[in-house]
Amino acid sequence: MIRTLLIANRGEIACRIIRTARRMGIRSIAVFSEADAGAQHVLQADEAHPIGGARAADSYLRTDRILAAARAGGAEAIHPGYGFLSENAEFAEACAAAGIRFVGPPPSAIRAMGSKAESKRLMEAAGVPIVPGYHGEAQEEERLAAEAARIGFPVLIKASAGGGGKGMRPVLRAGDFAAELAGARREAKAAFGDDRVLLERYLQRPRHVEVQVFADSHGNTIHLHTRDCSVQRRHQKVLEEAPAPDLPPALRARLHEAAIAAARAVGYVSAGTVEFIVEGDDAFFMEMNTRLQVEHPVTEMVTGLDLVEWQLRIAAGESLPLAEAPAPHGHSVEVRLYAEDPAQDFRPSIGPLRQFHLPAPAADLRIESGVVEGDAITPHYDPMIAKLVAWGPNRQAALARLSAALAECRVAGITSNLGFLTRLSTHPAMQAAELDTGFILRHAAALQPPAGPAPRLALAAAALDALLPSGATQRSPWDRQDGWRLQGAGSRLLLLAEGETSHRLRLTRTGAGWQGEFNLAGHRLPDGALQVVVDGIAHRITVLRDGDAVQVLLPEGEWTLRHLDPYAPAGGETAGQGRLSSPIPGRVVQVLVSEGDAVTRGQVLAVIEAMKTELRISAPADGIVAHIGCAPGDSVEEGAELVTLAAAD
Structure with a gap:
């Protein structure tokens, strides 16, 4: 049996392998990048070795440094986990040449x-039956277009190397083929170093x-x-x-x-x-x-x-x-909790996990995570936060257990897909197992409803969160929360900002509750959720605070509000509305306009790649390109200017 194992990976899979190794009496060695020096897999392993910079190319993809760590730690075997070098034949050969077993x-x-x-x-x-398509070596654009026409549209372009959806593009019409082919090749080259593709018949409801x-x-x-x-x-x-x-x-x-x-x-x-x-x-x-x-x-x-x-x-x-x-x-269901914004085409989100709570594991619930509260989601790696795995004697019971577990989760500091997963697990089509790869797109209206204005209940929950004690010990009369005053009942003025809209609420303490824009009462539940009583009707609502921001999760959607000082003077205009900046650190792969070009609302101006995802920067309105602040190949930080638009004449 193996006595010492090096895990050439990070995150929840590294933690999971360490747990199994410990149960089997195997000593575990972790490797880590500069960004992961305090990561959970590093803290849980018996030994840990630094292997380079934050970028995967400088650390987790460095065969030489991983093997050096294995030799230094006396590892007999290397487990590659998934991603990174797990499907790299050269890495497996290098392990064998070094006299180290490759677990794979x-x-x-x-x-x-x-x-x-x-x-x-x-x-x-x-x-083994395969989908009709083209898998040949000839990769000229003309040949591929001809093969696509032979197969018949719609067709699916797929990167020949790798997986995970990278370099995969469905093409519904012949006129879109050239643009989608270029995008698929670009993604494939960036992800796998190989821009070859194959074509397949695109099945409609697979x-x-x-x-x-x-x-x-x-x-x-x-x-x-x-x-x-x-x-x-x-x-x-x-x-x-x-x-x-x-x-x-x-x-x-x-x-x-x-x-x-x-x-x-x-x-x-x-x-x-x-x-x-x-x-x-x-x-x-x-x-x-x-x-x-x-x-x-x-x-x-x-x-x-x-x-x-x-x-x-x-x-x-x-x-x-x-x-x-x-x-x-029985039956088991798993969801992937991601740092991403479903409302923005699942755009990755980065930042610290200021609040992060997952339900306790149980016989019918498994939790897999490589982060804890206070850790940061960085742009260097996949933005998965955790996996929740539920079991039940049948499918309906497993989905019910999953929904209950999601209701206990708390994520603040970054945008997550928590609300999306909650709606997904309870959707009637999911309950009925009406499954195919177009499920999310087909049910987008229910799974990703437009937020619209914050409903009355969301405002009430945000207000109650501000009015209730935070849990701090009362140290002076000023810490009292009962609204006591020498003359008359005390009141609070709250100003909640929702984008460009402000909600001014004045609530007066009356007995066990407050009165004003609505009759409000409630308390904090043991799991951190709020019991919000509005006009006599009780609701259980999750409210997450991150500084002045408050996120309210309701069954019909999520709303983020911000507490403002109601007594501060009104501010003036801020940054120019035509300045389009990078929403996340990444690399510019395309600039599709030139200075002086006239553009229309929704037109794609630039494309950046970040966290294994291509993000399209589109014009928010008609205008003229006044300035371009980037070029293909540039590395850009969050907030960096990409394109500036001027109003059209």
């Missing part, structure tokens, strides 16, 4: 499945169903059932569940058999995931992820197995612990 498949399998085009040729030869497979070095291969990962944004998963619901038994059996055939075709060893597109009774091979998946906990919850332990035992030369998969027990 052989380099030949990584290479075979790392190229989407090559993997599809292999699968076709092995009898499900994304995958099969967990495991193989050992003794020729044994088994499946561990299915997962459904259809609920996605920008081709990246948001909600996953196991087993995949509502699959006909014959189709489920075909998927199991095809996944095992795919693994055997490339001499696979360790944990892997074979992904399929399913539409009706048809199933087509999509790709194979040659690593542990982010969503592996849902499989563990329904099988009772520890897949990381299996990986470590197989890496040590042992046989698979089981000859076949145990029958799945």
